[in-house]
Amino acid sequence: MLPTAHDELCKNVFAIDPAIRFAGVINKMGKLLAGGMRDGLSPLESVKDMNKLYIEMALRAAMRQEFDKEFGPTIYSFSEREKIKIATFPMKQGNFLLISMERGKPHDKIISRILELVR
Numbered sequence: 001m002l003p004t005a006h007d008e009l010c011k012n013v014f015a016i017d018p019a020i021r022f023a024g025v026i027n028k029m030g031k032l033l034a035g036g037m038r039d040g041l042s043p044l045e046s047v048k049d050m051n052k053l054y055i056e057m058a059l060r061a062a063m064r065q066e067f068d069k070e071f072g073p074t075i076y077s078f079s080e081r082e083k084i085k086i087a088t089f090p091m092k093q094g095n096f097l098l099i100s101m102e103r104g105k106p107h108d109k110i111i112s113r114i115l116e117l118v119r
């Protein structure tokens with residue numbers, strides 16, 4: 001099977017920094033279209049919980065769109081948790097790039113580089 005543009009995007013995201021644990025493209029329904037965990041790393045959550053996380057991220061992104069008229073479109077969304085940092089980046093056709101990274105790593109340069117890729 002030939003790599004898709006989404007596969008290439010995820011590959012390019014992983015190349016940005018080794019602190020990136022996960023890079024995946026999800027659709028507006030929360031289905032993973034491409035990407036996954038960095039080779040050699042295990043997810044912190046179960047497969048069942050990963051699927052719930054994708055759905056939650058898609059739902060949150062859709063809810064943020066309700067305020068586009070007032071605030072402008074979302075550029076990215078970021079969450080820092082106790083064990084991990086998570087960011088979502090809106091893409092064309094209603095898809096989202098979802099990434100997670102190690103918590104101890106500064107995220108500003110990583111996010112700037114990802115924004116260059118998704119724009």
